Amino acid sequence: MEYVELLRARRALIWYGAILFSCVALGLALAFKDGPPRIQMSHASNPMIPVQYLLAGAAFGPLILAAFLAVGLDAEYKTVAITWTRPISRLAIAIRYVAVDGGALLAAWVLTLVAVFAVVFAIGIGKYLVIGPQVGTFGLLVFGAAVMWYGLVVLVTTLLPGRGNAIAGGSWGYALIVPGLASIPFPPLLHQAMVALNYLNPMAYIGNQGSGSHPLIIGTIPQHAIATWLIGLAAVAIATQVWTKREVPA
Amino acid sequence: MPPAFFSVDPHRGVPLYAQLTDQIKRAIAVGALGAGERLPTVKALAHELKLNANTVARVYRELERDGIIASTPGRGSFVRENGAVGEMRRAATDTATRAVNDAVREARSLDVTHDEISAIVNASIARWYSGEEK
Amino acid sequence: MIAISGLTKRYQDVLAVDDVSLEIPSGSVCGLLGRNGAGKTTAFKCLLGFTRPDAGEIRFDGEPLTPATFLKLGYCPERPQLYGWLTVAQHLEIVRRTQPGYDAARAKELIGTFRLDARKKAKRLSKGQQTALSLIVALAHKPSLLILDEPASGLDPVMQRAVLDLLIDAATAGSTILISSHQIGQIERAADRVAIMRDGRIVLAGELDDLRAGAKIVEATFEGAIPALDGFAGVSRFERAGLTVRAFANGETDAVARHLGELGGRGVRVLDRNLEDLFLDAVSDGGTP
Numbered sequence: 001m002e003y004v005e006l007l008r009a010r011r012a013l014i015w016y017g018a019i020l021f022s023c024v025a026l027g028l029a030l031a032f033k034d035g036p037p038r039i040q041m042s043h044a045s046n047p048m049i050p051v052q053y054l055l056a057g058a059a060f061g062p063l064i065l066a067a068f069l070a071v072g073l074d075a076e077y078k079t080v081a082i083t084w085t086r087p088i089s090r091l092a093i094a095i096r097y098v099a100v101d102g103g104a105l106l107a108a109w110v111l112t113l114v115a116v117f118a119v120v121f122a123i124g125i126g127k128y129l130v131i132g133p134q135v136g137t138f139g140l141l142v143f144g145a146a147v148m149w150y151g152l153v154v155l156v157t158t159l160l161p162g163r164g165n166a167i168a169g170g171s172w173g174y175a176l177i178v179p180g181l182a183s184i185p186f187p188p189l190l191h192q193a194m195v196a197l198n199y200l201n202p203m204a205y206i207g208n209q210g211s212g213s214h215p216l217i218i219g220t221i222p223q224h225a226i227a228t229w230l231i232g233l234a235a236v237a238i239a240t241q242v243w244t245k246r247e248v249p250a
Numbered sequence: 251m252p253p254a255f256f257s258v259d260p261h262r263g264v265p266l267y268a269q270l271t272d273q274i275k276r277a278i279a280v281g282a283l284g285a286g287e288r289l290p291t292v293k294a295l296a297h298e299l300k301l302n303a304n305t306v307a308r309v310y311r312e313l314e315r316d317g318i319i320a321s322t323p324g325r326g327s328f329v330r331e332n333g334a335v336g337e338m339r340r341a342a343t344d345t346a347t348r349a350v351n352d353a354v355r356e357a358r359s360l361d362v363t364h365d366e367i368s369a370i371v372n373a374s375i376a377r378w379y380s381g382e383e384k
Numbered sequence: 385m386i387a388i389s390g391l392t393k394r395y396q397d398v399l400a401v402d403d404v405s406l407e408i409p410s411g412s413v414c415g416l417l418g419r420n421g422a423g424k425t426t427a428f429k430c431l432l433g434f435t436r437p438d439a440g441e442i443r444f445d446g447e448p449l450t451p452a453t454f455l456k457l458g459y460c461p462e463r464p465q466l467y468g469w470l471t472v473a474q475h476l477e478i479v480r481r482t483q484p485g486y487d488a489a490r491a492k493e494l495i496g497t498f499r500l501d502a503r504k505k506a507k508r509l510s511k512g513q514q515t516a517l518s519l520i521v522a523l524a525h526k527p528s529l530l531i532l533d534e535p536a537s538g539l540d541p542v543m544q545r546a547v548l549d550l551l552i553d554a555a556t557a558g559s560t561i562l563i564s565s566h567q568i569g570q571i572e573r574a575a576d577r578v579a580i581m582r583d584g585r586i587v588l589a590g591e592l593d594d595l596r597a598g599a600k601i602v603e604a605t606f607e608g609a610i611p612a613l614d615g616f617a618g619v620s621r622f623e624r625a626g627l628t629v630r631a632f633a634n635g636e637t638d639a640v641a642r643h644l645g646e647l648g649g650r651g652v653r654v655l656d657r658n659l660e661d662l663f664l665d666a667v668s669d670g671g672t673p
Contacts, residue, residue: 003481004467007474080434081461082475082521086482087454248434250395250426260572263600263656265593293556300548302413302576303556305593352654359604359645359652 001086002096005072009104012065017111020061024115028122037123048130052138054116056206061112062105062146063202067171069101070153071164073243078162080248090244098154098236105146137222144228145202149175151235152200158239161246175203179216202228258299266301267308274313275341278329289319289327385410386431386529386560391440393423393430400426401437402584408562408577410528413555415571415592416564417663418581424564425462427581428533431562432459444529455485458527460535462564464514466521468507472500475521483525491524497546511538519547523554530554532563536570548574568660578659580666588666592659599657602631602640604649611647616640630655632665 031037073094076083083093120126153171157164178201181194195216198204204216205224219227256277258269277283289295292310296303310327313319318341321327350371357367386408393401401423408414418424430437433449444453466475472495480486495502498516500509509517515538522530532551536544544567551574555561565571571578572592579589588595605628613622616631619640623630629649633640637654644652657665 001478001482003478004470007470011469079465079467081459081465081518082467082478084434085432085454085457085459087451088482089451247436248429250400250435261569261658261660263596263658263661265596267593268597296552296556297549300545300552300573302552302574304411304576308593355641356651356653359641359650361650 001083001088001093002100004076005069005097005100008072009069009100012068013104013107013111016061016065016108020112020115024119027119031123047128049120049125049128050132050135051129052132052135054113054120054129055135055139056142058109058112058116059142059146059206061108062143063149065105065108066146066150067153067168069104070150071157071168072101073097073154073239074157074161074164077246077248091240094240094243098240101150102147105150106143109143109146134221137225141221141225141228142206144225144232145205147232148205148228148235149202149232151232151239152202155235155239155242158242158246161249175201179204179207182216199227200231256295256299258301260301266305267312270299270301270306270309271312272345274309275318276345278318279341279345283329285329285331287329289329291326385443385445386531386562387441387443387446388427388431389441391427391430391437391442393426393435393437395426399584401430404440404581404584404586406579406586406589408560410560411555411558412577413551413561413563413575415575415578416562416581417566417568417571417578418564419667422581422667423584424581425533426584428459428462428531428562428564431531453529455483455525456527457529457531458522458525459530460515460518460522460532462533462537464506464511464518466506466514466517469505471503471505472509472517473502475506475517476502476524479521479524485525485527487524487526490526491520494520494523494550498543512540512543515539516543519550523550528559530559530561530563532561534564534566536565536567544570568663572659580663582667588662595662596656596658598634599662600633600637601655601657602633602637602644602652603655604629604631604641604644604647604652606647606649613647616643 076093076097084090086093117126120129149171153168156171157167160167178194178197182191182198184194185191186194198216205228207216217224256270256273258266258273260266262269274283274289283289289310290298292303292306295301296306299306310319310321314321314327317330319327320330354367357370362370386406388404388406391401391404392399404423404427406414416424416427426435429435430440431442431449442449444457447453470478476486476491476495479491480488498513498520500513500516500520506514506517515535519532519535522532530551536547539547548570551561551563555574555576561574563571563575575592577589577591578595579586581587607627610624610627610629613629613631617639618635619631619633621632623632629644631640631644641652641654
């Protein structure tokens, strides 16, 4: 049954890969228009590009695909005549779906990373790359953010059947608006609520690791990495359970 | 290909097994199915007539019980040698009895008198059996 | 064999399925008839585990429904539930990957029967072709238990005939088939038993030929006035039109005909009733036999 999700993931990756490739090709073509580009890293005496910036940038891939893939399980409810008439337990069906999606997210990350590194080396700034401390943990965190996004969308779509696309779109609104709400000087109680909402916002976990003048959420990188994975996996676990007990409405 | 033409009409209120039984008896009565002739299998006839096989099986069961056909596992169903002639007669008289009964019942309810109905029946016999020995 | 006993499903304050019991032996085709909203589709949803019944027991070849049941069970839904973006061939690939009993030759044959283009996406198929694909998905693993909800909707007469062939051949091979349809003509041929549903209840059920044999109308016309119609056995009800009376008899009609004659009835005749008559009678208001 995961065959359908395999096809869906393949389709999504092909689209994403094609767009990514065109962007990279277009960017490089512009950069090389007047011969090899000469980039001056002049603002510092000892210029460097931390690899974790690239990891975070490449997380863009799985983050985009997370919401799109997450609606797949809920969408099966329109085809229960096929999905739920397989000689396979519903839990096994749901787990296989989620596993396919996880693989696709990982593939999207790897694909984007390859593209990012290709660009970095093509324009000749590869020599400035430095591997900072906690790069592995940071990698886990940015991918964890995609897992968390995926898990939350799977959970919400499973709880509210048949509204997959609206929920996937809404998740973007949530991710982009909630940080802004937290910076509005609301009355204290409302302000705290707005801040709390950010703990369910995957973007807050990534965006928080910058200069950190005004951190959205408290905690260290390892804590955030653990939090994203825990929230994501717990949401998936609940969603698959709910999905198996779902009833076709009257 | 069945050995004779059968056609049942599921839209009629007459049970399908009764329709088919009548038709097979009639085929035997008019000689379309001779003694010893092999009947199609239940499956084949069900497929041919687009009928449920249970219905056809019921027909064969009843024909066998009445001694009109004999079924041997693995060999199929046949019109019985000795049964055929007798059953031909019985099938023929069955059909006739039913037709005459229906006609007489309706005549009775229309106040056709005893003498009148006798005259009608005799006239009909005279018309169709002219020149034949009794 | 499919055995249902005491099946009940309530939606809020509506009893969609009300104490339905039905037994379909192997090799039998049972036609489930009823008007829209009578509870047929809800009953099917309960059978397939798409919704949990409030009461009742359902058994397939003696066993309750488990994922393994679907190894031998095929289902065709009322409205096609297909993946619009997948091709006909990809739909069959789903079946091939999940059903060990998938028969590629059979699937190919069925695609030919319904003249489908295997490379076409489901959303590009006509309504009838989508129904056909739903049927092929239900039949491709050669199930011995079939649950078909309106499997002929949108099909042209030639394809309806092909569906009829499929059903008859499957039943002849020993399959158990539960089929709902508004096309009584199809049920009349393929089914050997029927159950008629109304407001969630089964109001008439039995072997089709027995129903045909048992239900007759005895008609008679009286002079002047219709007398009191007393002392009739085996008559469910009378209908009057002018001076003509119709007695709806279940079973032996000779006694009814004779009695009507004795009361002075003229033009006594016995009329057969077909399934359509029985159906309309069973689902019309106040006509429950």
